[in-house]
Amino acid sequence: MAAPLMLLAALALSASPAGSQAIQDSRCYLMNGGAVESFFISEDTPVGSIIGTLSVNGDPSEVGGDISLHIQEKNAAVALAAGTKNVTLRRALDREERLGPASVYVNVRCDRRHTADPSFVIPLSVRVWDVNDNAPAWRGAPYRARVSELAAPGARVLAAPAHDPDQPGPHATVRYSVLPGPASEYVGFQSELDSTVVITRALDYETLRNFTVRLRAADGGSPPRFNDTTLTVEVLDADDHNPQFTHEHYTALVPDGAQDGTLLEVSPGPVSAADGDVGINAPVYYSASGDGAQLLRLHRDSGALAATERLLAHPLPVTVVLKATQVDNADRYALATVTVRRAAAPPPAAAPQPTADAGVRFARRGYAVSVPEDAPPGSVLAALHTRALHETPLQFYVSERSFLEKFAINSAGEVLLRKPLDYETAPRYHYQVMVTDGNSNDTAWINITVQNVNEWEPRFRHAHYEFLLDELPAAGGAVRVGQLTAFDGDSDDSVALHLSGPDAKMLSVNAAGEVFVQAEALRALNASVLHVVATAVDSGSPPRQTSVPVSVRISERVAQAQARSPMFAAFACALALLALLLLALLLYLCRLKRRRQVKDKSATVAVAPEKSALPAPGANLTVSSAGGGSGSLQSVSAGASSILAASTTSLDRDKPSNGSTARQSQRFPPRGKVSPASPAGAAGAAGAAGAGGGAAGAGAGALSDHLQGAAGRSGVAWPSATIPARVKHLSWDDATPQEGEERREVTEATNAAVSDHLNLTVYF
Secondary structure (H helix, E strand, O other), rough: OOOHHHHHHHHHHHHHHHHHHHHOOOOEOOOOOOOOOEEEOOOOOEEEEOOEOOOOOOOOOOOOEEEEEOOOOOOOEEOOOOOOOEEEEEEOOOOOOOOOOEEEEEEEEEEEEOOOOOOOEEEEEEEEOOOOOOEEOOOOOOEEEEEHHHHHHOEEEEEEOEEOOOOOOOOHOOOEEEOOOOOOOOOOEEEOOOOEEEOOOOOOOOOEEEEEEEEEEEEOOOOOEEEEEEEEEEEEEOOOOOOOEEEEEEEEOOOOOOOOOOOOOEOOOOOEEEEEOOOOOEEEEEEEEOOOOOOOEEOOOOOOOOHHHHHOOOOOOEEEEEEEEEEEOOEEEEEEEEEEOOOOEEEEOOOOOOOOOOOOHHHHHHHHEEEOOOOOOEEEEEEEEEOOOOOOEEEEEOOOOOOHHHEEEEOOEEEEOOOOOOOOOOOOEEEEEEOOOOOOOEEEEEEEEEOOOOOOEEOOOOOOOOEEEEEOOOOOEEEEEEOOOOOOOOOOOOOEEEEEEHHHHHEEEEEOOEEEEEEHOOOOOOOOOEEEEEEEEEEEOOOOEEEEEEEEEEHHHHHHHHHHHHHHHHHHHHHHHHHHHHHHHHHHHHHHHHHHHHHHHHHHHHHHHHHHHOOOOOOOOOOOOOOOOOOOOOOOOOHHHHHHHHHHHHHHHOOOOOOOOOOOOOOOOOOOOOOOOOOOHHHHHHHHHHHHHHHHHHHHHHHHHHHOOOOOOOOOOHHHHHOOOEEOOOOOOOOOOOOOOOOOOOOOOOHHHHHOOOOOOOOO
């Protein structure tokens, strides 16, 4: 047992040093514990430079070293310096991959010397960062463009893009500019980051037909790299100039003996005009205008002047306006004047020499001219007539140089208009004019008054007005909601405002332009916005006008207040109508009650005269049938007896004396109220009736005729169907019958004679 243990201990002791040496050998391992070695370098690093040192454990020295290092790839862009860990650059690197690769990936093999251990492979990564090593490059440079002279500032000329090959970022951002130089003010880039070239100043073919500028594209590096190129612009002529006469004024002489069609001699040269656009040079045709247009015959194409019969008969001199118009554009024309006069006759041989004081003179000391401000340029405003002994050329001078800005005077003394006039700028002009023939001179004054012409329309300050009505106007009044502002370019014109449209009746405007909302108009308002059109009319001749829309918004508070007013009015009307209905109902009820009272009073008056014929209030009446055995009415109350007695008495007055029982009247007595007699009175009446039995029997027989077949005297008849089979005896003593009084009942109360009456019966 001890032998195996000793063997194991010996093996452990023998293996321990070797195992410890193997664990402690860190050669060819990276010092930082990583698995890959990485380097970052600039793309402008020169070839041969050391770009980094491997952080590998061990000594790669050729003498005494313990590791060996070398790169496995052939012709790699990097290399290891012999006997060192330094990595050197063999070829240039370029981030844009134009001069070399943008990155390098190689494997470094590390071998442990004096061992049989396998080699270690260490990946090596070399990456390149960008530097500003490239300048922007133009695409398609140099550039040429053709632009019309009518191109407005801001019009596009062309796109001149440039590209920077550097990596996206500040180094690749291109900024454009036009370098200072001749004609550089005519073009420019739309922005420094936009390659679009635009017009920055109006062009004129007659002034500048072509020009060249230098363009620069620079990147955002520090310092920036740039590239320049050229842009040549050719200006194209456009029809933007009127034709021009070679002279502003011509003089035509009519020779002696001239006839119709005779050509006139024109000075200082023949009538000629050319298009002001040299590049187009459109042909022109000639015509005459004005009052003297029919005096001359003007050739349409050549401009030659010939006399007419009217000219020969017309007093001379005369001035005619000539017009040269482009053939392709009638809106382009030029004006000039020609003065036609007769050729001067040669002086006689023995003509006396003029005296020293005889010279040129104005015909008047002053001239006054009135010209409308819309007179076209070229119009003849006045003729400064002069008197001279010799037909020598005359020269005119004006006291102020500003005269030439608007007017001109030709050698014939005619005042011409050069530029349009404006009454609002200068309503009148005053100048001193001098004329000279080289030997003598004279002066005169000239006043030019400009007539105002209604050439401006009224203008509102805003194209649309919108106001807010925030308060309810008082009854019968108006509330101001805003103001309209309008003015006229003609200084002497006044502006009047008025409103029109569907809601114009609700609004009003005064002379100051203040807009008011009428209180009466708001009562019928059913919208939240009022729309009208405001029109401004000036006082010129002819009048001009301008209109703008106007909106007036009704605030919610005013709309609610306006909506409550009709509700209150409707409620008040409903209450008034209800009161009228109640009053009418009360009146009707009063009248109905009065009518009933009148009827009752009439009935009472009709019954009153017959009270004397009535029996005593306590009398009892007994009614029996004709046979006397069918039953009888034993007792009748005092009230019923009174009614029947009244009826009998009324009927007895009309009964004939012969005792005929025929019916005399069917009239019903008026209704009356008879108070019943007291029970005491009724008992007394009953005793009286017992004492005079015969009289009572006679009375009973007289009152029971409506139950018999004889004609009735009371006029009261009851329907037979309503008479009950049994009629109970009624008296005031029904509740407590007296002793010895015998109740009698009528077992049969029907009678065939009832149908002969009015089918009415009264029973109690």
